[in-house]
Amino acid sequence: MFTAEEVLDLVEDKGIDAAFEEVDVVTTGTFGAMCSSGAFLNFGHSEPPIRMAEIHLNDVQAYGGLAAVDTYIGATQASRSRPTEYGGAHVIEDLVAGKPIHLEASSPGSDCYPRKEIDTYVSLETVNEAYIYNPRNSYQNYAAASNSSDKTLFTYMGKLLPKNRNITFSSAGQLSPLLNDPHCRTIGVGTHIFLGGGEGYVAWQGTQFNTSPAEKNGVPTGSARNLALIGDMRGMSTEYLRALNIHNYSISLAVGVGIPIPILDKEMMRACSIRDEDIVAPVLDYSVGSSRRPVLAHISYEQFRSGTVELEGKSVRTSSLSSYKKARDIALELKKWIEDKEFLLTEPVRSMPVSSKPKPLQISTKEELE
Amino acid sequence: MITTKKYMLKFTTNNFQEPISYELVKRFNIVPNIMQAKVNESGGGLILDLRGEATDIEDAKAYMEGLGVLVKELEKHVDRDESRCIHCGACVSVCPAKAFVVNRRTWEVEFKSDLCIACESCLTACSPRAMKMELW
Numbered sequence: 485m486f487t488a489e490e491v492l493d494l495v496e497d498k499g500i501d502a503a504f505e506e507v508d509v510v511t512t513g514t515f516g517a518m519c520s521s522g523a524f525l526n527f528g529h530s531e532p533p534i535r536m537a538e539i540h541l542n543d544v545q546a547y548g549g550l551a552a553v554d555t556y557i558g559a560t561q562a563s564r565s566r567p568t569e570y571g572g573a574h575v576i577e578d579l580v581a582g583k584p585i586h587l588e589a590s591s592p593g594s595d596c597y598p599r600k601e602i603d604t605y606v607s608l609e610t611v612n613e614a615y616i617y618n619p620r621n622s623y624q625n626y627a628a629a630s631n632s633s634d635k636t637l638f639t640y641m642g643k644l645l646p647k648n649r650n651i652t653f654s655s656a657g658q659l660s661p662l663l664n665d666p667h668c669r670t671i672g673v674g675t676h677i678f679l680g681g682g683e684g685y686v687a688w689q690g691t692q693f694n695t696s697p698a699e700k701n702g703v704p705t706g707s708a709r710n711l712a713l714i715g716d717m718r719g720m721s722t723e724y725l726r727a728l729n730i731h732n733y734s735i736s737l738a739v740g741v742g743i744p745i746p747i748l749d750k751e752m753m754r755a756c757s758i759r760d761e762d763i764v765a766p767v768l769d770y771s772v773g774s775s776r777r778p779v780l781a782h783i784s785y786e787q788f789r790s791g792t793v794e795l796e797g798k799s800v801r802t803s804s805l806s807s808y809k810k811a812r813d814i815a816l817e818l819k820k821w822i823e824d825k826e827f828l829l830t831e832p833v834r835s836m837p838v839s840s841k842p843k844p845l846q847i848s849t850k851e852e853l854e
Numbered sequence: 855m856i857t858t859k860k861y862m863l864k865f866t867t868n869n870f871q872e873p874i875s876y877e878l879v880k881r882f883n884i885v886p887n888i889m890q891a892k893v894n895e896s897g898g899g900l901i902l903d904l905r906g907e908a909t910d911i912e913d914a915k916a917y918m919e920g921l922g923v924l925v926k927e928l929e930k931h932v933d934r935d936e937s938r939c940i941h942c943g944a945c946v947s948v949c950p951a952k953a954f955v956v957n958r959r960t961w962e963v964e965f966k967s968d969l970c971i972a973c974e975s976c977l978t979a980c981s982p983r984a985m986k987m988e989l990w
Contacts, residue, residue, distance in 0.1 A: 515940065517981065642944050643979040650947035726940055728981035738940060738982070791946070791956065801947035803979070809941040809961040 485823050487815035488512045488659045488745075488756055495757040504753040509822060509829065512664050513678070513742040513814030514656035516806025517728055519640065520620035520691065521737045522558040523576050523717060526612040527587065529553055534599035536589035540564070541575045541606075543586070552597060556617070559727075559737035571735030573727035576616070579608045580680070580720045614717040616680060616725075620690040622741045624662030624709040625697075625765055628653035628788065628802075630780055630795065633771035638732035642805050644770055648780070648795055651767055651802045656811035657760040657785035661743035662710070664756045666703045670745050672832025677713065678742030678818045681724035683827070684715020686743075692842040701762035702755065705782060709836065713741065724814065740810060742818040744829050760785035767795065775844070858905040860968075862931065864924035865897040872921055874900075882906065882914040889971040901928065901972050931972055931987060934965045938984035945976040945985065 486494060488510050495503045525546075527536075535552040539545065543564050546557040561572040579585060584605040593600040608614055629641035630648045637644040642652040657663065665671050675686040690710030697704040724740030747753050763785045768777040780795060787793045788802050821827035863874070870893065878884040884906035891900050904911050915925050941963045946954045953969040954976070956962075976985045 516942070638978065642981070643948050643975075645948060652944070652947070726938075726982055729983055730981045731978040736981070803945070803947035804943035805981075807940045807942040807961075812961060 485509055485511070485819050487812070487819055488664050488758075489812060489815065491756055492658065492759060495753070500750055500753050500757065503757070504747060504750045507747045507753060507756075509819075510664060510745045510747060510756040511742060511815045511818040511822070512656075512659055512661040512745060513740070513811040513816075513818065514622055514660050514806060515724065515740040515810035515814060516654050516656070516738060517640070517730065517736045518618060518621045518739040519560050519734065519736045521576075521616065521618040521739055522556055522572060523579070523614060523616050524554065524556050525614050527553040527555070527606055528610075528612050530599060530602055530604075532599045533597050534589060534602050535591050535594060535597035536602070537591045538589060540588045541585050542570065542578065543588075544570070544572050544575050546572075548589075560734045562735055568729065571727070573735050573737035576717075576737060577722050577725060577727040579614065580717055580725050581722050582608055608717060616684065616713070616715050616717055616720070616739075617687065618713045618739065620692065620710050621713045621739055622661050622690070622711045622743075623655070623707055624660070624666065625704050625763065626654050626707045628765050628767045628783065629770045630767050630800070631771045632769050632780075637770055638730075639770050640730055640733050640736070641770060642803065643731065648769075648798070648800060651783075651788070651793060651795065651800055652805050653765060653785070653788045653802060654805040655763075655765065655785065656806060656808060657763050657789070658758055659808070659811045659815055661741060661745075662708075663703050663758055663763060665743075665745050665752070666699075666755060666758075668709065668836035669752065669755075670748065670832070671711070671743055672836055673834035674830055674832045675743065676828065676830040677715070677744075678724075678740070678814055678821070678827075679713055679715035679720070680717075680740055681721030682715055682717070682719030684713055685830075686711050686832070687714040688712040689836050689840070693837060693840045694842055695837065695839050696841045700764050701758065703758060703763055705764045706766055711741075713739075724810070738807075740814050742814040744818060744822060744827075746829055760789060855908055856906065857908050857911065858903050859911060860901070860903050860928040860931070862926045862928050863900040863902070863918065864926070865899060866922060867895075867897050869921045869923055870897045872923075874918060874921075874923070875902075877917065878904065878914055882910045882917070884910055884914055889973075901931070928972075929967075932967060932970050932976070933986050935984045935986060938982045939963070940982050940984075942982075944979045944981060948975045948979045949973075950975065
């Protein structure tokens with residue numbers, strides 16, 4: 485049992501063949517902002533019962549289009565009263581912390597659900613099911629960001645100083661799950677994982693799953709594959725599930741994900757010996773307000789993590805947006821769970837797509853699509 | 855003994871036109887390093903480092919207080935809520951004073967509050983909202 489970081493020294497000392505004989509499982513980890521996250525909750529029925537159509541949790545709107553007392557709360561949903569301060573991610577963090585949550589719901593009322601309004605408090609203990617379902621998490625690599633304009637920009641890639649005075653990046657690099665199994669040979673639907681400090685599973689391929697980015701050293705050089713994840717909120721911890729307020733952008737949720745990778749053969753051993761110096765990400769210019777942003781450079785994570793990189797002949801300071809420290813903690817924690825026989829590895833029940841490329845949204849008329 | 859201490863000075867409309875920095879240099883042999891200055895309808899304020907003999911700094915303090923200036927030593931004017939910090943590093947590249955340093959052994963982000971110049975740049979970079987500053 486090794487983490488994806490610990491295994492690097494072993495491979496360097498002994499080579500792939502000897503390391504393969506010694507290593508059964510490599511554990512990975514990542515901890516960063518994952519906006520496409522949220523939670524399903526079931527409140528149980530009140531007396532008299534209500535079919536909740538408009539739902540607010542601590543003043544944050546939750547989805548009312550499911551059955552009577554089911555809901556989904558999305559991480560980025562802003563609260564009505566404090567939209568820049570508090571949102572769905574905070575509700576999720578507060579639930580995991582065991583805090584009481586204010587539930588307000590209303591309904592037109594019906595013969596079978598006569599109640600029209602409810603105003604009460606719930607907690608992780610009082611609700612029935614409470615599980616995280618995140619449609620897009622754990623990105624395999626992600627483009628870094630800079631800003632060539634004259635003013636500071638506040639983006640989902642953080643605070644970008646004018647004239648390319650800083651670069652932000654967001655990946656656990658050599659510790660990241662999908663960079664250690666770049667073609668998803670072992671990670672598939674049903675893979676048992678560490679999620680938010682508790683246990684979860686890979687539910688499906690993540691949205692905008694992309695196998696098309698060019699590869700270097702066996703891994704994609706840009707935002708590529710990602711995973712839809714599911715897991716019981718009970719057992720999760722605010723250490724690994726943390727609400728974020730991304731200034732002038734949105735509320736988001738930092739999610740901790742750890743995936744064990746069984747070393748089935750020497751090819752997997754080689755894949756898990758990927759180093760930050762071998763993983764490259766493009767630096768995109770976020771001053772261009774288009775989905776086609778110019779690429780300013782390709783830079784390795786070893787360089788990003790050094791604190792300064794060379795960009796267009798200038799020395800530029802860098803900031804990581806995801807926490808390498810937490811990624812390491814997660815890989816170590818998962819390793820301990822497996823060593824203590826508290827966590828079993830599973831074989832996936834379905835493979836990830838071999839070829840998939842997200843489509844852009846075209847502005848179309850109804851007739852064009854008929 | 856030469857020391858450097860960080861202070862916040864608050865002025866009222868009765869004393870905000872006093873040439874304080876000049877007096878600090880001339881009379882007390884102090885090197886003031888002004889990090890922030892503001893003036894408003896109720897007076898204003900300065901955030902500055904004072905470098906000099908400890909006894910001179912004390913005398914300068916007494917002089918300023920004699921004018922009615924509120925003198926407050928700032929040990930921790932910017933504070934990090936350790937329970938919120940996730941050690942991501944978003945603050946590192948936006949800090950002009952390089953007060954955030956990544957420890958490359960633990961990968962924790964260390965905050966050197968003595969280097970902080972109270973520019974507030976980190977406040978909008980910190981998405982877990984760990985950095986807090988209440989000055990004025």
